Amino acid sequence: MRQRILKALRSWMAAKGLDGILVTSPHNRFYLSGFLAEDMGIEESAGALLVLRRQHLLLTDGRYREQAEREAPGWHVIVYKNLAQGVREAVEGLGIGSLAYEPRFLSCAAMRSLEKALPGVRWMDSKGFLDGKRAVKSDAEVEAIREAIAVAEEVMEEAGKRVVPGVIERELAAWIVQELSVRSQGPSFPPIVASGPNAALPHAVPGSRTVAPGDPVIIDLGARVRGYCSDMTRTFFAGGPGGRMAEVYRVVREAQVAAIEACVPGATGRAVDRAARQVIAEAGLGEFFVHATGHGVGIAVHEAPSLSKRWRRALRPGMVVTVEPGVYLPGEGGVRLEAMVLVTDEGPVELTGQGGYLQW
Numbered sequence: 003m004r005q006r007i008l009k010a011l012r013s014w015m016a017a018k019g020l021d022g023i024l025v026t027s028p029h030n031r032f033y034l035s036g037f038l039a040e041d042m043g044i045e046e047s048a049g050a051l052l053v054l055r056r057q058h059l060l061l062t063d064g065r066y067r068e069q070a071e072r073e074a075p076g077w078h079v080i081v082y083k084n085l086a087q088g089v090r091e092a093v094e095g096l097g098i099g100s101l102a103y104e105p106r107f108l109s110c111a112a113m114r115s116l117e118k119a120l121p122g123v124r125w126m127d128s129k130g131f132l133d134g135k136r137a138v139k140s141d142a143e144v145e146a147i148r149e150a151i152a153v154a155e156e157v158m159e160e161a162g163k164r165v166v167p168g169v170i171e172r173e174l175a176a177w178i179v180q181e182l183s184v185r186s187q188g189p190s191f192p193p194i195v196a197s198g199p200n201a202a203l204p205h206a207v208p209g210s211r212t213v214a215p216g217d218p219v220i221i222d223l224g225a226r227v228r229g230y231c232s233d234m235t236r237t238f239f240a241g242g243p244g245g246r247m248a249e250v251y252r253v254v255r256e257a258q259v260a261a262i263e264a265c266v267p268g269a270t271g272r273a274v275d276r277a278a279r280q281v282i283a284e285a286g287l288g289e290f291f292v293h294a295t296g297h298g299v300g301i302a303v304h305e306a307p308s309l310s311k312r313w314r315r316a317l318r319p320g321m322v323v324t325v326e327p328g329v330y331l332p333g334e335g336g337v338r339l340e341a342m343v344l345v346t347d348e349g350p351v352e353l354t355g356q357g358g359y360l361q362w
């Protein structure tokens with residue numbers, strides 16, 4: 003797979019008249035090379051790739067040399083003191099005139115240093131070429147995602163059993179992190195456990211709240227396997243739904259099913275979003291659905307495509323997306339249900355199973 007991507011990248015470089023590309027996105031770095039180091043934010047990168055017409059180099063610092071050589075066979079590993087110096091030495095004498103770069107994954111400070119170190123180079127925004135490629139998964143990538151889902155589902159099933167009055171959000175979240183860490187490469191994002199009124203916050207941070215009878219409890223978690231993520235949400239009730247939550251739940255589930263059915267090749271992200279939004283609006287809850295319907299998942303937990311109003315491009319076979327409508331009632335609680343779906347020529351394939359959905 004990696005050879006094929008490298009080839010496609012070089013064809014793109016040739017078409018754009020580029021001598022190379024500097025890859026600083028950790029996701030694209032892994033996608034192309036297999037080097038699975040974590041960055042500590044944009045200012046503490048574990049390295050970059052420099053793909054030229056005839057060479058491909060992995061530039062990193064001394065801490066990662068061994069890991070890079072092991073995980074990225076076929077890449078020439080260069081140990082640098084800093085990125086600008088590493089790139090300058092790597093291209094010295096090669097007559098490089100133009101390089102693409104990834105502005106979302108390069109600080110302004112690093113860019114200035116690069117410009118200073120390589121005064122003859124013209125820099126061009128890569129415009130997310132590799133991010134676009136990543137949206138369509140190979141069979142091997144789908145297999146890794148399936149394994150990440152299997153772990154998430156095991157943990158979700160057990161977590162659901164722990165949703166009882168008296169449990170504390172943070173304790174349940176800590177248990178989830180531990181289980182994901184033991185069973186996979188770890189959580190694909192910090193899990194969410196949001197109970198009662200906290201369930202009205204789509205990205206609530208687990209806190210010290212004790213779950214009370216009738217509370218909705220939103221659990222959103224994912225695992226990482228061989229570098230690939232899962233992302234799923236279920237809403238449980240401690241003892242049974244309180245207030246109007248059972249009705250809200252039914253609406254959200256209906257919206258989710260409608261949107262999953264809409265995940266077919268050729269449909270735009272906007273159309274899938276509309277399918278979910280329409281069901282929720284018809285139930286009079288439209289103003290409480292405050293986020294997009296879903297997003298691509300792969301090496302990054304959030305990646306292309308987006309199932310939202312602003313995504314007018316079509317879904318293609320091989321894309322893996324979440325479908326996660328939610329209704330959030332301030333001060334009261336909320337419901338979100340999140341599935342993962344593979345887009346195929348034969349229609350949507352739900353990669354997450356039917357476990358954890360409630361019926362009354």
Ligand code: GLY
Nearest residue numbers: 191222233326340
């Ligand atoms: N876990 C964040 C999300 O569902 O997008």
Ligand code: MN
Nearest residue numbers: 222233234340
């Ligand atoms: Mn999620």
Ligand code: MN
Nearest residue numbers: 233324326340
């Ligand atoms: Mn999600």
